[in-house]
Amino acid sequence: MNPMLNIARQAALNAGDIIVRNINRLQRMQVTKKGRNDYVTEVDRLAEQEIIGTIRHSYPDHAFLAEESGQSGESDLVWIIDPLDGTTNYLHGFPVFAVSIALQINGRLECGLIYDVMRQEIFEASRGQGAKVDGHRIRVSKQAGLQGALIGTGFPFRNNNRWLDEYMEMLKAVIKSASGIRRPGAAALDLAYVAAGRLDGFWETGLSPWDMAAGTLIIREAGGFVTDFSGGETFLESGNIIAGNPKVYKELMKTIHPHLGALGAL
Ligand code: IPD
Ligand code: CA
Ligand code: CA
Numbered sequence: 001m002n003p004m005l006n007i008a009r010q011a012a013l014n015a016g017d018i019i020v021r022n023i024n025r026l027q028r029m030q031v032t033k034k035g036r037n038d039y040v041t042e043v044d045r046l047a048e049q050e051i052i053g054t055i056r057h058s059y060p061d062h063a064f065l066a067e068e069s070g071q072s073g074e075s076d077l078v079w080i081i082d083p084l085d086g087t088t089n090y091l092h093g094f095p096v097f098a099v100s101i102a103l104q105i106n107g108r109l110e111c112g113l114i115y116d117v118m119r120q121e122i123f124e125a126s127r128g129q130g131a132k133v134d135g136h137r138i139r140v141s142k143q144a145g146l147q148g149a150l151i152g153t154g155f156p157f158r159n160n161n162r163w164l165d166e167y168m169e170m171l172k173a174v175i176k177s178a179s180g181i182r183r184p185g186a187a188a189l190d191l192a193y194v195a196a197g198r199l200d201g202f203w204e205t206g207l208s209p210w211d212m213a214a215g216t217l218i219i220r221e222a223g224g225f226v227t228d229f230s231g232g233e234t235f236l237e238s239g240n241i242i243a244g245n246p247k248v249y250k251e252l253m254k255t256i257h258p259h260l261g262a263l264g265a266l
Contacts, residue, residue: 048083086186102213112214125221141197160206169259191215201244
């Protein structure tokens, strides 16, 4: 077992305690507005501090890229952290949110962990060692194509809605081909569900590295494909991501491609 994944698990569980403990207190908590449609709660910050503190305790020299505190430290080993993915859900008491923690070494994802706080499921992977949920091996689905497939996505929001028109065209095309579309509201969990075969594919535009880092490694270790919209590796930078089991990935790419417009060049 990768010792760094053990630390990530401990950090996620600690953060999960903070997130759960505060659910009932949420109405009374101070909430600040950040950007359009984006709220950061006190819980985000507390959970992130807890994660970074737990990891630093074991690895004082490692660096961090975290949603709330940004970049800190200088190292070839960088922890990429979303302390609470699905903040809007959390604020509304919609029980779909997760903690996402990944470790990159020299730019390559080495391990990733996503903790579904409400269901208490832990999805995790170390490079080359497969993917697991709660210790059991997971694989992407065997769905043979888009017909009959359940596809996850995220509707554009924040500044990202400049791609709304392109997105709506992609959505229409996928709705016509797939058996169902879901927008649960926590991208990290959507990716974990692709890895576990609960979703057959997923696409979204304008994500941040901390939404995707852990999930993309977990999908690849579960036998799935993950790329940007050109079939390349720049999804952590561009924020545009498409994933799925190999067959659904291929058809999903073919379906959204004609509607990318200027997005295709990013
Ligand atoms: C958001 C969620 C959502 C996705 C957004 C993300 P946050 O993360 O992952 O599903 O559509 O683009 O920003 O802000 O709740 O951590
Ligand atoms: Ca997020
Ligand atoms: Ca977040």
